[in-house]
Amino acid sequence: MGISERKGREKDEMRKIIIDAAFKMFLKEGYVGTSLREIAKKIEYSPGTIYLYYKDKDALFFDIQARCFRNLVNAYSDVIDIKNPFDRLRQMGYAYMKFNMENPQCFNLMFLHNSPLTEFKKEDRMETHGNAVGFLRDTVRECIENKLVNRSDEVLLRLEIWGLTHGLCTLFVNKSYEPMGLTKIQTEKYIKACWENYLNNIKA
Amino acid sequence: MGISERKGREKDEMRKIIIDAAFKMFLKEGYVGTSLREIAKKIEYSPGTIYLYYKDKDALFFDIQARCFRNLVNAYSDVIDIKNPFDRLRQMGYAYMKFNMENPQCFNLMFLHNSPLTEFKKEDRMETHGNAVGFLRDTVRECIENKLVNRSDEVLLRLEIWGLTHGLCTLFVNKSYEPMGLTKIQTEKYIKACWENYLNNIKA
DNA sequence: AGGAATAACTGAACAATGTTCAGTATATTT
DNA sequence: AAATATACTGAACATTGTTCAGTTATTCCT
Numbered sequence A, B: 001m002g003i004s005e006r007k008g009r010e011k012d013e014m015r016k017i018i019i020d021a022a023f024k025m026f027l028k029e030g031y032v033g034t035s036l037r038e039i040a041k042k043i044e045y046s047p048g049t050i051y052l053y054y055k056d057k058d059a060l061f062f063d064i065q066a067r068c069f070r071n072l073v074n075a076y077s078d079v080i081d082i083k084n085p086f087d088r089l090r091q092m093g094y095a096y097m098k099f100n101m102e103n104p105q106c107f108n109l110m111f112l113h114n115s116p117l118t119e120f121k122k123e124d125r126m127e128t129h130g131n132a133v134g135f136l137r138d139t140v141r142e143c144i145e146n147k148l149v150n151r152s153d154e155v156l157l158r159l160e161i162w163g164l165t166h167g168l169c170t171l172f173v174n175k176s177y178e179p180m181g182l183t184k185i186q187t188e189k190y191i192k193a194c195w196e197n198y199l200n201n202i203k204a
Numbered sequence C: 001a002g003g004a005a006t007a008a009c010t011g012a013a014c015a016a017t018g019t020t021c022a023g024t025a026t027a028t029t030t
Numbered sequence D: 001a002a003a004t005a006t007a008c009t010g011a012a013c014a015t016t017g018t019t020c021a022g023t024t025a026t027t028c029c030t
Helices: A002-033 A036-043 A057-074 A085-102 A104-111 A119-145 A154-173 A184-202 B002-033 B036-042 B057-074 B085-102 B104-111 B119-145 B154-173 B184-202
Strands: none
Touching: A002 A036, A002 A057, A002 A104, A002 B002, A057 A085, A057 A104, A057 A119, A085 A104, A085 A119, A085 A154, A085 A184, A104 A154, A119 A154, A154 A184, A154 B154, A154 B184, A184 B154, A184 B184, B002 B036, B002 B057, B002 B104, B057 B085, B057 B104, B057 B119, B085 B104, B085 B119, B085 B154, B085 B184, B104 B154, B119 B154, B154 B184
16 A cells, blocks of 8 residues: 555654644744644644644644653663663763753743643653653662662652752743842752752762 | 722722632633633623733733742741751641642642743742742751751752752642652652651751 | 712723634545 | 545634723712
């Protein structure tokens, strides 16, 4: 069935055209600031066309979020090969925070916007998240098994680490450093120092 | 000028009528799901009336956020009197996380929605935040001064604590525990245990 | 007390949004 | 070449935030 294959390919290409334009707009203008009509105008199609490829705005947004997550996961590419689990953990933290601080708009789309996801979509997302979650789990486990940290409960340590790194990113992206009387650049340094300091304190 | 005083009072009352209705709707439906027209219908006024009291939707939302923050600060009322700085710190963390986990919609409005705030409004907000920020700063400082913790840098410790507690709340409200394979109730317990565990580890 | 001035409120109107769908053009099959 | 299936259009609908000329209520002045 060569033709139906090509059809499928064309469908994918069209999807890509849409999502490429949408991605830029969502990044720049956020969820509320992006309109399907403007996306349509940008790619020179009628607004109705988008609905042939995406059920609605949220379905499109879901794919945008997925792309953000894929980019985030890509930021880990240099880290996965690190042998020493504790070093790996350290670099994971840096990679996570570096990506988020350099792509605050991405962070916003990924975490600071809760669109009402259907249960089905949640399952879908689980897959993307699953990798990142599993990666942290394994690294933390190795750290504990090899007695590289002064913690013993795997889940607690995972929560602590994820909570801390994610929280620091949130504070940064939300500009919560302003009421603390810090500048953006200061805060970036402090956040890194904070992570390093924290690591030193959980080191066995 | 008794009359103009009463006018002002009436203006405030009208504001309260609007904001009371709006608060419920924002909490239940979120920012996008709340329309000024429905607020107007609820309070049995015309849509235009709201614009006599609020410049636009964001100005109204700003006051909604402020109310959320006030409620959050209120949750600290039992904590401020605690003498021992380290105990106070512990209870502050609990109060912060308890409030946010019990009022996830509030948390959403406060932190998970960035409306474009004018610089003026930012100044305004600084005041509300200032208290909470100052309260944490003082407590952390006292902990360090009295050598109750094994940390020495005040800013770093503040970031660490705020990042951790805030991050844990974010994970909870975003339901990030799902890809971790945890239930909501489990996570609530784990988060508390995580905080307690963390405190034990920074204790001098 | 009654007319003038001020304030409060209305609701129709506007532009922009998400979304749908009958109709048109294009491509594929027979 | 005709019939069928697919891709696309753009007008239409309901809903949104927002404005503003006009109406109603209130306060002020003499």
